[in-house]
Structure formats: C-alpha cells, structure tokens
Amino acid sequence: LINLMNICKFYHMGDQTVKALDHINLAIEENEYVAFIGSSGSGKSTMMNILGCLDKPTEGEYLLNGKQVSSLSQNQLAEIRNQEIGFIFQSFNLLPRASALDNVMLPLVYKGLKLSERRKLAIEALEKVNLADRMGHIPSQLSGGQRQRVAIARALVTKPSILLADEPTGNLDTQTTRDIMVLFDELYHEGQTIIMVTHEDDVASHCRRVIRLSDGQVKDDYQNEKE
Amino acid sequence: LINLMNICKFYHMGDQTVKALDHINLAIEENEYVAFIGSSGSGKSTMMNILGCLDKPTEGEYLLNGKQVSSLSQNQLAEIRNQEIGFIFQSFNLLPRASALDNVMLPLVYKGLKLSERRKLAIEALEKVNLADRMGHIPSQLSGGQRQRVAIARALVTKPSILLADEPTGNLDTQTTRDIMVLFDELYHEGQTIIMVTHEDDVASHCRRVIRLSDGQVKDDYQNEKE
Numbered sequence: 104l105i106n107l108m109n110i111c112k113f114y115h116m117g118d119q120t121v122k123a124l125d126h127i128n129l130a131i132e133e134n135e136y137v138a139f140i141g142s143s144g145s146g147k148s149t150m151m152n153i154l155g156c157l158d159k160p161t162e163g164e165y166l167l168n169g170k171q172v173s174s175l176s177q178n179q180l181a182e183i184r185n186q187e188i189g190f191i192f193q194s195f196n197l198l199p200r201a202s203a204l205d206n207v208m209l210p211l212v213y214k215g216l217k218l219s220e221r222r223k224l225a226i227e228a229l230e231k232v233n234l235a236d237r238m239g240h241i242p243s244q245l246s247g248g249q250r251q252r253v254a255i256a257r258a259l260v261t262k263p264s265i266l267l268a269d270e271p272t273g274n275l276d277t278q279t280t281r282d283i284m285v286l287f288d289e290l291y292h293e294g295q296t297i298i299m300v301t302h303e304d305d306v307a308s309h310c311r312r313v314i315r316l317s318d319g320q321v322k323d324d325y326q327n328e329k330e
Numbered sequence: 331l332i333n334l335m336n337i338c339k340f341y342h343m344g345d346q347t348v349k350a351l352d353h354i355n356l357a358i359e360e361n362e363y364v365a366f367i368g369s370s371g372s373g374k375s376t377m378m379n380i381l382g383c384l385d386k387p388t389e390g391e392y393l394l395n396g397k398q399v400s401s402l403s404q405n406q407l408a409e410i411r412n413q414e415i416g417f418i419f420q421s422f423n424l425l426p427r428a429s430a431l432d433n434v435m436l437p438l439v440y441k442g443l444k445l446s447e448r449r450k451l452a453i454e455a456l457e458k459v460n461l462a463d464r465m466g467h468i469p470s471q472l473s474g475g476q477r478q479r480v481a482i483a484r485a486l487v488t489k490p491s492i493l494l495a496d497e498p499t500g501n502l503d504t505q506t507t508r509d510i511m512v513l514f515d516e517l518y519h520e521g522q523t524i525i526m527v528t529h530e531d532d533v534a535s536h537c538r539r540v541i542r543l544s545d546g547q548v549k550d551d552y553q554n555e556k557e
C-alpha cells in the first residue's frame with residue numbers, strides 16, 4: 104500500500120541543514136496497525152505529513168497504491184486526501200469559527216452526501232467520542248481534550264481506508280484514551296490501515312508494529328507480540 | 331497563599347448552563363507541589379486560568395496572598411501575572427512570528443533587565459529544555475514537543491514564585507518528560523509553589539498533593555506518600 108524509498112526532508116536554515124527525515128526506506132501493507140515512536144523532534148510529524156500527502160519530500164519517492172505521489176496533480180492529491188485518508192493533527196487544526204458539528208461534517212461534503220445525511224453521520228461520530236452534548240460549541244468553547252476528540256471524530260467520520268493519527272491521545276485522560284483506542288481497534292478490525300504517532304506505551308501496545316524514529320532515521324522496526 | 335471560596339464559572343449557552351467550576355473551596359499553601367487530575371472537560375484548565383488571574387469567576391472569591399483578586403485593577407493584575415506567576419498553557423500560546431529565543435526573552439522585559447542579560451537568561455532556559463540548537467526557529471519550524479518546551483522555558487525564565495503548568499508534558503516522549511520533571515522538582519526544592527494539570531500518573535507522582543476534579547467539583551484531595 105505504502106512504499107517510501109530513500110525519503111529525505113531537509114530544511115536549509117542559513118548555513119545549517121536540519122535533516123527532519125534522513126533516507127527513510129519503509130513499506131507498510133494494507134490493514135497494518137503501526138505506531139511511530141521516538142523522541143521529541145525525531146521526525147514523526149514530518150513522516151505523517153508526507154504519508155498524508157500534505158508535504159513533499161526533498162528527495163526520494165513515495166508510492167501510494169503503486170502510484171508515484173510526486174507525479175500526481177494538485178487535484179489528484181486533494182482527491183486522495185479527501186477520499187482515502189483521515190488525518191488527526193498533533194495541533195488539531197479545527198476551523199475556529201465553526202461548531203464541533205460543522206467541523207465534523209466538513210469532510211463529508213466531498214462524499215456528495217446531502218445535508219441531513221452528513222448531519223446524521225457527524226452526530227454519530229461525535230457520540231462515539233462522547234461529545235454529542237458539545238456539538239454546538241466552537242473550539243474556543245471546548246477543553247483541550249474535547250478539541251482533540253472533535254479532530255478524531257472528523258477524521259473517523261468518512262471511514263477512511265488509511266487513518267493517520269498524530270498523537271491522538273496527548274490531551275486525554277486514561278479512561279478517555281481507552282475509549283478512543285477502542286474506536287481505532289474497531290476500524291482496524293474492519294480492515295482499515297491505521298498509522299499513528301504516540302508517546303504512550305499503552306497506546307503503542309494496541310498496534311501490531313512499532314517503528315522507532317531517531318534524528319530522522321528508522322532505528323527500530325518490530326512486531327508487537329499479541330494473541 | 332491561595333484561597334478559593336465558593337468559586338463558580340458558568341457559561342450560559344442558550345437555555346443550557348455549562349458549569350465549568352461548581353462551588354470550589356480550596357486552599358493552597360506556599361511551596362506546595364500540587365497536581366490537578368480529572369477527565370477531559372472536568373474543569374482543570376478553567377481552574378488554572380482563574381488561579382493565574384487570566385479569567386474571572388462567575389461567583390465566589392479568590393484570595394491571592396491575602397488580597398481579593400476581584401478588587402484589583404487591570405494594572406495590578408498584569409503586574410502579578412508578570413512578576414509572580416509563570417504560566418504554561420495547554421496550547422502553548424507562543425508568538426507565531428517570533429523565534430524561540432524571542433518568545434523566551436519576552437517575560438524578562440517586565441523585570442527591567444537590559445538586552446544582553448535577557449538574552450543570557452533566555453539561552454540558559456532554552457539549554458535547560460535542550461533547545462539551544464533551535465533558538466532561531468519560529469514556532470511553525472518546531473515540532474509539537476519543541477513548542478511545548480519553548481512554552482516551558484518561557485514560564486521558567488523569570489523564576490516565578492508560582493508556576494502554573496497545564497499539561498506541560500502532553501507532547502513529550504518519556505525521556506524528555508523526565509528531564510522536564512527534574513526542572514520542576516528543582517524549582518520546588520528552591521521554595522516555589524508548583525501547580526500543574528496532568529493526565530499522566532508518573533507525572534502526578536512527582537507532586538506532593540493530588541486534587542481530582544470531576545464536572546467542575548473537587549472529588550478527591552489527597553497527599554502523595556513520598557519520603
């Protein structure tokens with residue numbers, strides 16, 4: 104499904120070069136459940152942005168479903184992002200003047216559904232993250248963990264074939280974190296591909312494969328022992 | 331040092347009332363090391379904003395150092411916030427167009443120090459959070475955990491007598507979290523008052539007192555057993 108070949112992401116700052124990703128070679132199959140771990144600044148979000156077609160590498164090739172992403176047009180990239188990928192950002196990126204409900208309804212517009220259907224699916228998604236009673240609030244009227252859950256609901260509402268989740272539980276207490284992991288596990292058992300970044304061991308333990316990044320390179324890549 | 335008496339924070343949304351804080355009675359002494367825990371939406375950030383004089387309660391009284399905060403002028407409040415309190419926000423709140431160094435230097439302006447002295451203290455603070463090599467980057471050129479550490483350095487640079495930290499390690503890996511807790515422990519042993527919000531048990535275990543909020547009320551208030 105996903106093939107990264109010699110992927111580099113370099114930033115040139117004056118006379119210094121920051122190597123956010125440094126010659127990454129990686130293959131991820133359909134219906135894998137992957138956790139990226141690694142210290143702060145090791146390249147995890149950069150990796151997610153490239154996987155999600157939100158950013159281009161400086162060098163190297165990214166093959167998604169066999170197609171070279173670098174050769175796709177802006178329209179084709181937008182279509183992939185809207186139809187196939189669900190993205191949960193580390194800093195949520197909600198529309199600040201739209202309610203939780205409107206934020207979650209937004210990705211459904213590309214599915215060509217009518218308003219009543221979009222509303223119904225969005226309310227179901229908000230119920231799954233326990234936020235039905237906050238659907239009218241705009242982001243500034245929500246707690247940090249509530250904004251994070253709106254971002255999660257928005258990514259899940261289109262039932263994406265690839266879910267990219269950058270630290271989806273960083274602002275959540277233990278019980279809420281468990282509820283969210285139940286949702287991700289469900290999606291995985293329905294056949295989807297889940298790729299997440301996390302700092303928490305109990306979250307990484309839900310995944311089947313753990314890839315550790317350090318200074319922009321893959322340092323470890325192992326299977327989680329699970330029944 | 332801190333006395334909250336019947337503190338309420340209500341939001342009126344149409345015909346519903348959200349009780350973010352619901353009759354809070356609490357006393358915190360000087361040089362305490364307190365962790366607020368509780369589920370997402372339970373009122374922790376609201377509590378921190380009131381303690382930090384960034385928000386006013388709907389009802390009730392807040393006594394800080396014996397003075398009624400509600401009777402203080404805007405100027406007096408600003409002075410308290412600048413001189414006595416260090417605040418680490420759950421969403422960092424960095425100046426987006428200023429470098430990490432400039433962001434950390436900013437609170438020192440109120441101390442009346444000259445530029446070279448402010449720069450020196452800011453660089454030391456960035457070194458303590460392992461970000462000296464990123465001091466020229468602006469927030470969009472930093473990872474999530476790096477932005478969080480800039481916010482931490484900015485709060486610590488004035489050696490505040492009260493440190494208010496809202497989920498200071500939410501975006502940090504385990505090792506970096508430990509490094510940050512070492513800094514907080516140092517500040518505590520120097521006699522400062524540390525009040526933090528956290529979702530992580532190992533972080534709360536550094537504190538001497540743990541207060542659990544639920545639906546805007548204090549549900550638990552216990553001492554951590556430590557040598």
Ligand SMILES: Nc1ncnc2c1ncn2[C@@H]1O[C@H](COP(=O)(O)OP(=O)(O)OP(=O)(O)O)[C@@H](O)[C@H]1O
Pocket residue numbers: 237240243244245246247248249274275276341343348349350368369370371372373374375376377420
């Ligand atoms: N401006 C507002 N208008 C309406 N409701 C609000 C507003 N700000 C906060 N709330 C509500 O007040 C409650 C408490 O919010 P608060 O941010 O204090 O929670 P929290 O404990 O910090 O949560 P988290 O762990 O998710 O950060 C939440 O249910 C939130 O929806």
Ligand SMILES: Nc1ncnc2c1ncn2[C@@H]1O[C@H](COP(=O)(O)OP(=O)(O)OP(=O)(O)O)[C@@H](O)[C@H]1O
Pocket residue numbers: 114116121122123141142143144145146147148149150193464467470471472473474475476501502503
């Ligand atoms: N626009 C940019 N310009 C320069 N350097 C950048 C830029 N964006 C990111 N970086 C650097 O690239 C490195 C990797 O960043 P990235 O956001 O991928 O880290 P991360 O692993 O997600 O970290 P965290 O766990 O803190 O979120 C960091 O050292 C960061 O400073």
Ligand SMILES: [Mg+2]
Pocket residue numbers: 147148149193269473474475
């Ligand atoms: Mg990141």
Ligand SMILES: [Mg+2]
Pocket residue numbers: 246247248374375376420496
């Ligand atoms: Mg909060």
